Every structure is written in C-alpha cells, then in structure tokens.
Amino acid sequence: MLKQEIEDGQASLADPAFRQDVLRGFDMRPRAIPARWFYDRAGSELFEQITDLPEYYPTRTETAILRACAPEIAARAGEGRAVVEFGSGSSTKTPILLQAVAPAAYVPIDISGDFLRESSAGLASAFPGLDVLPVEADFMHPIALPMQVAATPKLGFFPGSTIGNMIPHSSVDLLRAMKESLGEGAMLVIGMDRIKDAATLEAAYDDAQGVTAAFNLNLLTRINRELAGTIPVERFRHRxxxxxxxxRIEMHLEATEDVAFTIEGRPFEMTAGETIHTENSHKYGARDARILLRAGGWTPIAEWTDPEGKFAVILAEAQAARLAP
Known part of the structure; x- marks a missing residue:
C-alpha cells in the first residue's frame, strides 16, 4: 500500500541548493559539482540503465550476494522491523530484502521526487500488503521518518556501494546521520565495492555504449535547463x-576546446583539457570497510562476498550511545 503524499523529511532541496552548489563548484579550482545532483529524472533513469550494462559488475554481483545472504540477514534482524532504504528502491535488489525480511513497513528516501514516486509505486504494487512510505529528502543529514514507524525498530538498507561516492570523512558523517535517523537498536545492510584492477574499474565507469557518458553529461543539460545555462554540452566529454x-574512480567532464558560457547570467570560461570533477567512487579493502563503519557508529556483525571477492555486503548494528560520566 503506497502512501500517496511523499513525506518531506527536511527543508526543500529545490533550486537554491542546486544553484549554490553549481555556482560554487564553477568558482572552485579545480572545478567540482557534488554527485548528488546527477539524479534528476533523466539521470535516475540513465543510472538504472548503467546497472544493467555488462561492464558494470557491482549490481549483478551485489544482487547475487543478496540472494544468498538475505535469509541470514532476516534471521539476524528478527521480525517486525521497518526497512528504510537510503535511495529509491531498486527493481532487483530491494525486493530480495523485502521478501526475506517481511518488514512492518518500507521507507525509501531519495532526493529525486519523480523517480521516488515511480519506484515506490512499483514496489507497492509488488507488495500489496506492505505500507510503503516514501520520503523526499537528502539523506546526508538526519531525517525525521514518518510517524507510522516512529516506534518501530529499523533495518537500514544502503546498497550499490553508494557510500563510496563520498570522501571518507563525509562517509563517516553520513553513517552517523543514518544512525541518528534510524534510532536506537537499528541495523544496517550496506554494499561496499572492493579494490581491484584498474582496467576492470575504468571499464565499469566508461562503458562501450556510452551510457555512463550520457549520465555524466546530463548534469550539464540539467544546469542549462534549471539554471538558465548556456553550456555547450557537445564540447565536453566524459572521463x-x-x-x-x-x-577511487574519478569521473570528470573535460572541455574538448576552449568554451565560454553563462549560468544565470554569470560568465564562465574553461580552457581545452580543463575538467569538472563530478563524482568519486571509493573502493574499500575488508579492513578499511570495517574501520569506516565503526567510525560512523556501526559495529559490523556479518559480511558476505562473491567468490572472487569483488564486492561485499555487510550487516552492522548501531553502537550503543555512550553515557556521559
């Protein structure tokens, strides 16, 4: 059952925040824009296409791991938890967890409202007896979850190694925000990509079909559309x-020639070869993953990997609050 009104978990992330990040990012040297702004409707749809690409191993690898470990996750988590997913529900991974856990409710959180509505409706149709309570918000900060699950123990779900898109100290901040959002006694299922050879990693983020390139370039299209930009998108390439x-893998947009453009009337220039840094995807060894989780307030209690050790799914529990002396 889908709750039609999307809960507003915090102040709106509409144009002011996007404008601020973009203008600040173009003023920086080197230039950079936060990866969270990839995910307008077109960006979200392109990312779903990326997950099906043959080069993009993380999705199929993590999905296979989840199929194998979901029953054990359910046994360890116990009954009656609300599953809170940080990001719109995946059409493949989310149902695996929901079927195994049989949760009291499902709460997806995403900053892309249109995509959130669409994915929530699909999962509500697939699980007609389940309360689906979408929240449109930036989960980088603590979020007030719907009142319907206020007293329900939570199981957080953060697949896709999205944690790797942040620099390490921001990842720690995010994990702490998740802990605060989920509350006392929470557990967390998180996917983390492992370090591997450069050729495999670069192919995964620069596919032969050019879908990842389109995903990256869509950020410039969004700037043109929403911030009255005049960026010549055809004069940039994905790297x-x-x-x-x-x-870490770094994604950049590189100017192929000298360009001049405006954003909300402000003039900017870039020289050939200059880049806009749009995304990082950090990869973690097993030990570093555990250190990161502990620093963010979580204690790893179980870990599963594929036979080649490319990817890991980790179950962690929230560390108890420390009492002041």
Whole structure:
C-alpha cells in the first residue's frame, strides 16, 4: 500500500541548493559539482540503465550476494522491523530484502521526487500488503521518518556501494546521520565495492555504449535547463580515471576546446583539457570497510562476498550511545 503524499523529511532541496552548489563548484579550482545532483529524472533513469550494462559488475554481483545472504540477514534482524532504504528502491535488489525480511513497513528516501514516486509505486504494487512510505529528502543529514514507524525498530538498507561516492570523512558523517535517523537498536545492510584492477574499474565507469557518458553529461543539460545555462554540452566529454593513491574512480567532464558560457547570467570560461570533477567512487579493502563503519557508529556483525571477492555486503548494528560520566 503506497502512501500517496511523499513525506518531506527536511527543508526543500529545490533550486537554491542546486544553484549554490553549481555556482560554487564553477568558482572552485579545480572545478567540482557534488554527485548528488546527477539524479534528476533523466539521470535516475540513465543510472538504472548503467546497472544493467555488462561492464558494470557491482549490481549483478551485489544482487547475487543478496540472494544468498538475505535469509541470514532476516534471521539476524528478527521480525517486525521497518526497512528504510537510503535511495529509491531498486527493481532487483530491494525486493530480495523485502521478501526475506517481511518488514512492518518500507521507507525509501531519495532526493529525486519523480523517480521516488515511480519506484515506490512499483514496489507497492509488488507488495500489496506492505505500507510503503516514501520520503523526499537528502539523506546526508538526519531525517525525521514518518510517524507510522516512529516506534518501530529499523533495518537500514544502503546498497550499490553508494557510500563510496563520498570522501571518507563525509562517509563517516553520513553513517552517523543514518544512525541518528534510524534510532536506537537499528541495523544496517550496506554494499561496499572492493579494490581491484584498474582496467576492470575504468571499464565499469566508461562503458562501450556510452551510457555512463550520457549520465555524466546530463548534469550539464540539467544546469542549462534549471539554471538558465548556456553550456555547450557537445564540447565536453566524459572521463573515468582510477586514482590509485586515493583508491577511487574519478569521473570528470573535460572541455574538448576552449568554451565560454553563462549560468544565470554569470560568465564562465574553461580552457581545452580543463575538467569538472563530478563524482568519486571509493573502493574499500575488508579492513578499511570495517574501520569506516565503526567510525560512523556501526559495529559490523556479518559480511558476505562473491567468490572472487569483488564486492561485499555487510550487516552492522548501531553502537550503543555512550553515557556521559
């Protein structure tokens, strides 16, 4: 059962925040725009296409792991929890968890309202007896969850190694915000991509069909549409680079020639070869993943991987609050 009114978990993330991040990002050197702004409707749809690409191993690998470990997750979590997903529900991974856990309610959280409505409606149709309570919000900050689940123990779900899109200290902040949102006694299922060879990683983020390139370039199209931009999108190209020192894939938009444009009337110039840094995707070794979770207020209690060790699904529980002396 889908609750039609999408809960507003915090102040609106409409144009002011997007405008601020974009203008600040173009003023920076090197230029950079936060990856969260990829996900307008077109961006969300393109990302769903990316997850089906042959080069993009994370989705199919994580899905296979979840199919194998979901019964154990359900047994450890126990009955009666509300599943809170940080991001709109995946058409493949989310049902695996929901079928295994049989939750009291399902609460997806996403900043893309249109995509959130669509995915929530699909899951409500697939699980007609389940209360689906979507929340349109930026989950980087603590969120007030719907009153219907206020007293219900929570099981957070954060698949897709999305945690890797943030620099490590921001990842810790996010994990702490999740802990605060989910409350005392919460548990968390999180997917984390492992470090592997550069060729595999770069292919996953620069596919032969050009879908990831379209996804990256769509950010410029969004700026033109929503912020009265005049960016010549055709004069930029997508780049994906493995940064071994920082254990991350970096996505950039590179100017192929000198360009001049405006955003809300403000003039900008970029020289050929200059880039806009749009996304990081950090990869974690097993030990580093555990350290990160503990720093964010979570204690890992179980971990599952694929046979090749490409990807890990980790179950963690919220650390008890420390009492002041």
């Amino acid at each position: 994906a680079i493995w940064n071994d020192d920082r254990a």
